[in-house]
Amino acid sequence: MTAIVSISGLHKSYGTFEALRGIDLDIALGEVVVVVGPSGSGKSTLIRCINLLEDYQRGEVRVDGEKVGRGKALARVRAEVGMVFQSFNLFPHLSALRNVALGPLRVRGMARRDAEERARALLAKVGLAEHADKLPGQLSGGQQQRVAIARALAMEPKVLLFDEPTSALDPEMVGEVLAVMQALAHTGVTMVIVTHEMGFARRVADRVVFMEAGLVVEQGAPEAFFSAPREPRTQAFLQAILQH
């Protein structure tokens, strides 16, 4: 398999607290990987290390063969790695259209007309064509997150990272965001998703990765993972989470 993201020996600590204690993970081109685990297990930290939003002490991350590190190359690597945040992080002073067009305009050097045309097409794709000229503050949480997904897609990234994309949403808006992500997964985009949505993981993932206390405890195809988990800790986690 060709790994588009390759993580090896990743260690990260905050002071004396070890958030990641040696993670090895390869993600194949086109693969949809869902990372699950209890709060504080290090799953968000892990995907934030992939595009170096978090520094780490040991180990390395390669994206498409290139080592991710500080310096001139970082912006180039980040342009290839799209990210969707829990709290959307849209630019509040820019319209939905401008939010999406900004990356292509500045980073890809596209003409404004072309960048906005691409932005318009992507907003249509996430079902927000008629909201293109609204400011983020005028949109619902679910709509904002869909704009954020369009913004990440506008860079035509090789990998898309989702950091708990539905955790800050009102329950009735979770579905619309998951639907967009599911549609995306079927287009062959490589996706790494941290989420608590187990039903989504089961439906969409090619592979489920279970983390606890900074380690990958178990991973596998969703069917096997959810119906026949091997590790006792995975069993305990699934039991706790599926009970309600």
Next chain:
Amino acid sequence: MDLITTFFNLRVLADTFPLLLQGLGITVLLGAVSIVLGFVAGLLMALLRLYGPAPLRILARIYIDVFRSIPLLVLLVLVYYALPFVGVRLSSFAAATTALSLVSCAYTAEIFRAGIEAIPKGQFEAAGAIGLSFFDTMRDVVLPQALRIVTPPLTSNCINVLKDTALASVVAMPDLLKQATQAQALSANPSPLIGAALLYLALLLPLVRLVGWFETRRPGAGT
């Protein structure tokens, strides 16, 4: 002589009004140039203070502290009367502009720093995640938002600079106050001083009101 002919002597006011207007022009020019220079330099100073290499960050902090501490009048006198001893001889306009801009730069830098620091970390992360350079992140994402936050304190600073231009009269700058004191001496009547005070008010009251308006509007404008 009654109060009216002493303090609001219309004939004296009419005679000296062109002089006062000239002074007002110089006051506004001096203020405007100092505000613009202070704005540009203050923004750069804030960026240096926040993101520069360590030695420059320290120098920026020292600069900001020093020029917020030194009394403007002292600085102005130093620039105008002391610098000539080392061969730097500035006109009174240049000396006043220099002193006002140096101080305004320091205050503006602190205002911008606070504004930039008020931008949530997620904005920097989102900008970084799409691969924006530092320059683009500042220009397209951070500064437009910071500018909204700092507009009220920046306007306050403008008011201070405009008021402080009156100090330039001590270095023989023919600004509004200087013209008024001269007119008062010539006409042996204090009405020009009253006229000058009224002109200062006409210039500054609207700005003060503007800041007040910003503050009542503020709660909804934060995001």
